[in-house]
Amino acid sequence: MQVVVDRYPTWGDVVQVDTWVSGSWKNGMRRDWLLRGCKTGEILTRASSVWVMMNKLTRRLSKIPEEVREEIGSYFVDSAPILEEDNRKLPKLDDNTADYIRSGLSPRWSDLDVNQHVNNVKYIGWILESAPQAILESHELSSLTLEYRRECGRDSVLQSLTAVSGADVDNLAHSGQVECKHLLRLEEGAEIVRGRTEWRPKPANNFDTVNQVPAVST
């Protein structure tokens, strides 16, 4: 899955989300998303993902059965991917190559979807847990690539690993563009997801606005 955030919407913006399925082949299909400002049409976010079928009994990848393809095929749209595929290989991080490791992460009840899986969006939260706080405070996510490798169930205990490249780790607040590599793995070692994130400095006045909020709920 790849996500590129061109601009974050702000309070009061109205956003339009378009999504479609396309590029179906033997084992899977592609789903793209386009988020735009409703009034301006300005593109806010583009995303593209590949989905595969899994056999519920063997837990292995499966061809899309002919009867399923017949049922859903007419909804497929013939269009080019909204994002050019990022073919850069995602490396496998380990204890030596990671700069930050956060252990003991486990799914909360509300992280599970109807299949009793961790919802794939929740992985992003776990990745951020091992990203250094200095990046989260000074930068905003501009793009994200995730490669899902394994199911994660409700009793899994995970580790989140992050390596920072192209920036001085001790002086992140003053860096420009920052790139990180990530790995989520089970504590016993199996890979759940590999990822890459790119970060750009936050717009300058962002934190000032936040500090003007006068009241606090308890």
Next chain:
Amino acid sequence: MQVVVDRYPTWGDVVQVDTWVSGSWKNGMRRDWLLRGCKTGEILTRASSVWVMMNKLTRRLSKIPEEVREEIGSYFVDSAPILEEDNRKLPKLDDNTADYIRSGLSPRWSDLDVNQHVNNVKYIGWILESAPQAILESHELSSLTLEYRRECGRDSVLQSLTAVSGADVDNLAHSGQVECKHLLRLEEGAEIVRGRTEWRPKPANNFDTVNQVPAVST
């Protein structure tokens, strides 16, 4: 804060949310919510909450300053609370009175609001973490009362305590109405929130529907 769920909406339902501020007095104000089905008008959920002002420097409760009241007072609505106040005292749980304790809970980055506080809705997730799984699987939340007592920041480490009453803890799946008491506290002891939840058996065909979902995203 009190929430009563009369019925959960299902996929495809369109919901209307009304909310208003009322009952302002010296230190605080009330905010109520009403969720209804758009087409039917059927009431789905009612909620009522009390908000107070805090002095950002002293971190203590404060009167609403006159200039703030003047600015927002015209938006206040004169109406009775949508929920009758639940005056039953919430007990303080401890290691002896709790049936279940879950330790080591800490905020994720996305749990924080613009004040760098844990968003008050996230507390519900933590409470559920110490509720026994048998309840989560067989029952649905029908009401919730929360009493916020202390701020929770991003470096806090919490414990979630739950006591089950009015049901056989070993045979919850076959209980009717279940009531729980809850406490979230810092690991060093200070109380963050007390709570009470009420649960009713899930509609019978719920889990069958879930099992019919054919495909899995990876």
